[in-house]
Every structure is written in C-alpha cells, then in structure tokens.
Amino acid sequence: MTFETRRRIGIEVSIAQAEAVKLCRVDGIAAYPITPKRTSSSISRKSSPKGISTRNTSPSNPSIPP
Amino acid sequence: MSACVGLSATGCRTFTATSSQGLALMHEILFIVSAMRLPIVMATVNRALSAPINIWGDLSDVMANRDIGWVQLFGNNGQEVYDLTPCCFKIAEDRRVLLPVMLNIDGFTLSHVVEPIETLTQQDFDDFLPPYEPAQRLDVNQPISMGPVGPPDIFTETKKVHDDALVASRIVVNEVLDDFGRRFGRSYRAVEEYQTDDADVLLFTIGGTLGETGHTAVDALRARGMKIGQVLLRLWRPFPFDDIRRIFTGRKAVIVYDRALSVGGPGGPVASELRAAMYGRPDAPAILSLIAALGGRDVRAVEMAEQIENAVRRAGEGEYPAYEMVGVRE
Numbered sequence: 001m002t003f004e005t006r007r008r009i010g011i012e013v014s015i016a017q018a019e020a021v022k023l024c025r026v027d028g029i030a031a032y033p034i035t036p037k038r039t040s041s042s043i044s045r046k047s048s049p050k051g052i053s054t055r056n057t058s059p060s061n062p063s064i065p066p
Numbered sequence: 067m068s069a070c071v072g073l074s075a076t077g078c079r080t081f082t083a084t085s086s087q088g089l090a091l092m093h094e095i096l097f098i099v100s101a102m103r104l105p106i107v108m109a110t111v112n113r114a115l116s117a118p119i120n121i122w123g124d125l126s127d128v129m130a131n132r133d134i135g136w137v138q139l140f141g142n143n144g145q146e147v148y149d150l151t152p153c154c155f156k157i158a159e160d161r162r163v164l165l166p167v168m169l170n171i172d173g174f175t176l177s178h179v180v181e182p183i184e185t186l187t188q189q190d191f192d193d194f195l196p197p198y199e200p201a202q203r204l205d206v207n208q209p210i211s212m213g214p215v216g217p218p219d220i221f222t223e224t225k226k227v228h229d230d231a232l233v234a235s236r237i238v239v240n241e242v243l244d245d246f247g248r249r250f251g252r253s254y255r256a257v258e259e260y261q262t263d264d265a266d267v268l269l270f271t272i273g274g275t276l277g278e279t280g281h282t283a284v285d286a287l288r289a290r291g292m293k294i295g296q297v298l299l300r301l302w303r304p305f306p307f308d309d310i311r312r313i314f315t316g317r318k319a320v321i322v323y324d325r326a327l328s329v330g331g332p333g334g335p336v337a338s339e340l341r342a343a344m345y346g347r348p349d350a351p352a353i354l355s356l357i358a359a360l361g362g363r364d365v366r367a368v369e370m371a372e373q374i375e376n377a378v379r380r381a382g383e384g385e386y387p388a389y390e391m392v393g394v395r396e
Contacts, residue, residue, distance in 0.1 A: 002187070005187065006186055007184070008184050008185075009182070009183060011181070011183055012180050013143075013171065013176055013177055013178070013179060013183075014177045016144055016147065016181075017147050017151055017171070020148050020149075020152060020191075021151060024151065024195055025079065025191075025195075025197070027073070027078035027079045027080065028070075028078040028079070028080050029082060030069040030070045030073065030080070031083070
C-alpha cells in the first residue's frame with residue numbers, strides 16, 4: 001500500500017505502523033503468528049510456530065554483509 | 067528478540083513487535099540489546115500482565131522494563147505511531163546514540179482502532195531516513211567479538227558509558243522530532259503541554275488512552291472555571307528532567323494518572339519519577355498519584371473530571387495518600 005502521493009486514509013493503527021515499517025526499508029523482522037492461520041497440510045509439514053522474515057538480502061544491498 | 071540480536075549484529079535494520087507477557091518473556095535479552103548498542107526498533111503494544119489472565123490494555127508491561135537501557139517513546143494516537151516509526155530508526159541509528167528504541171502503543175484502544183492517518187510516500191521516507199550503515203557488524207572476513215565477558219574491572223565503566231549515551235540521546239530525540247516537523251508539518255516534543263500557560267493545576271498523563279480522555283476532562287474542568295492544564299509525557303526514557311522541572315515548578319498541584327502499579331512500592335511509576343524530579347526544589351507542587359485504567363478498565367472523561375476535582379480539594383487541604391487506586395468497586 002505505497003502511494004505516489006501523500007493521502008489521508010482510514011486505517012487500523014497496527015496496520016498503519018506495519019506500513020510505516022515497510023517504508024523504512026527494514027531488512028529483517030522477527031515475528032510470530034498468534035492467530036492460527038495455517039492449514040492442516042502446512043501443520044503436517046511441521047512448520048515452526050516462530051519465524052524470521054527477511055527481505056532485501058541481496059549481496060548488492062550495501063547495508064547487508066556479504 | 068534473540069533473533070533480532072543476530073539480525074542487527076550482522077548489520078540489518080531490524081524491527082519486531084511484542085506485548086505484555088511477550089515483553090516479559092524477553093526481559094533478559096532486552097538488557098543485552100542495549101548494552102551491545104544494537105539499534106533495534108520494537109513496537110510494544112501495552113497490555114496488562116497476568117494473573118488473573120487479562121489481555122487488555124495498561125502499562126504494566128513497559129513499566130516493568132523501564133530500566134532496560136532503551137530509548138522509550140509513546141505514541142498517543144495513530145498519526146503519532148505512524149510518524150514516530152521512522153523517527154525511532156533515525157534516533158536508534160544515529161552514531162551519537164546507537165541504542166534500541168521502543169515505541170509504546172496502548173493496546174486495543176489505540177492499536178486496534180481505525181483512525182484517519184496522513185500517509186507519506188516512499189520518497190518521503192527515503193529522504194528522511196537514509197540507508198542504514200552500521201558502525202560495526204559481524205563479518206567472517208573481519209572477525210570481531212560482540213558481548214564478551216565484562217569482568218569487575220570494566221563492568222562499571224560499561225554501565226557508565228551506556229548511561230551517558232542514553233542521557234545524551236535526548237538531544238538526538240529532539241533533533242529528529244524537529245527534523246520531522248520541518249519536513250512534514252507535524253511537530254512532536256518529548257513533553258507536550260495543553261492549556262498550561264495560566265494553569266494552577268496540571269494533569270500529568272502518559273499514553274494515548276488517558277492522554278486523550280484527559281484532554282476532554284481538562285476542557286470540561288476549564289468550562290467550570292478551574293485553571294487546569296495537561297502535560298503528556300511522550301519520552302519515558304531518557305526521562306526529560308529539565309522539561310519536567312521547567313513545566314511543573316510553581317504550580318499548586320499535579321494530578322498524575324498511572325496505568326501501572328508498583329505493588330508494595332511508591333504507587334504509580336510516573337508519579338514516582340515526577341516526585342524524584344521535584345524533590346527538594348523550592349516551589350514544588352503537591353503531587354497526587356492516581357492509579358486507573360488497569361487491565362482495560364474504561365475511564366470516562368466525566369469520571370476523570372470528578373476524580374481530579376476530588377484530588378485538587380484534598381491537595382488544598384494538605385492531606386492525601388501517597389497514591390490512590392481510583393474507580394475501585396466496593
């Protein structure tokens with residue numbers, strides 16, 4: 001939800017902050033889901049309840065060590 | 067939080083969020099993050115600590131972590147939360163600071179409500195917050211140690227350096243907030259004042275719920291002729307002693323609302339800090355500590371106004387307890 005221009009929108013505050021974090025070009029977020037959203041098939045694959053999501057991990061990104 | 071330590075130590079701009087028992091669970095690592103000078107940003111959605119089991123809002127979680135050595139800010143509404151998020155990274159990553167920053171958000175009454183928010187663009191963010199360039203990072207090609215043993219002959223010195231850095235971060239906090247205000251037209255201060263110019267009595271609040279309800283209560287009391295104003299504390303650590311002393315000196319009374327209780331201690335944490343700031347100073351006001359809105363209990367503006375009127379009357383009589391829990395059902 002990145003806009004080309006500044007806008008006034010109605011949005012839940014927790015979601016607004018998540019959008020702000022995205023715009024900060026964060027490299028890594030440690031997060032865990034509280035609300036169960038996995039399907040039974042994904043649970044059967046023994047997915048971890050906790051996880052680390054990362055992005056912009058390319059070596060070309062100067063803020064990330066090679 | 068341990069995962070965040072690894073991310074940040076290898077040079078990543080790192081964010082996480084937590085609340086209540088989750089914050090309590092990571093208590094041990096919070097000290098390590100700040101002592102290692104890792105500029106992690108964390109949103110803490112403030113909620114009560116069990117037991118009894120309670121998922122609703124108060125400030126018990128953050129107040130139990132006031133001495134972790136982080137910069138700690140409070141967002142009082144949705145716009146502030148949005149705006150302060152890039153400010154937190156800019157403060158944390160400033161080479162004069164290099165400390166983690168916690169942004170506190172009232173649970174549910176702020177975190178889960180829909181509000182009108184003025185958004186910014188990616189270009190706005192990029193102009194305000196430059197790419198993160200870590201001062202040092204773990205690199206297999208240039209090995210260093212982070213967080214090694216600190217024996218007695220250096221441990222005290224490391225604590226002094228940490229304390230000096232946190233106290234000095236106050237300058238950077240103000241610089242960053244000023245910079246944000248100049249660029250985007252929304253100005254924030256470490257301590258906000260409302261109707262304080264001619265006020266004999268001040269309402270002192272922290273956090274959005276009591277802050278915004280307090281605004282309504284102050285307006286109602288002003289309409290009844292009381293010379294009252296409000297002070298909202300946005301920066302909890304480092305505690306802005308200079309601003310606090312400037313604002314509160316010479317007033318007749320201060321009514322402090324805390325959403326946390328130091329059980330068996332001096333009452334509300336914010337009131338306790340205010341008393342420490344004003345101790346021994348001439349023209350210090352009477353400080354009345356009220357504990358309210360625990361575990362998500364609503365406090366309506368009309369109730370708040372009544373409680374303030376009662377407190378002001380007792381301040382005039384010179385007899386009041388160290389603290390009082392208000393709104394307790396008999």
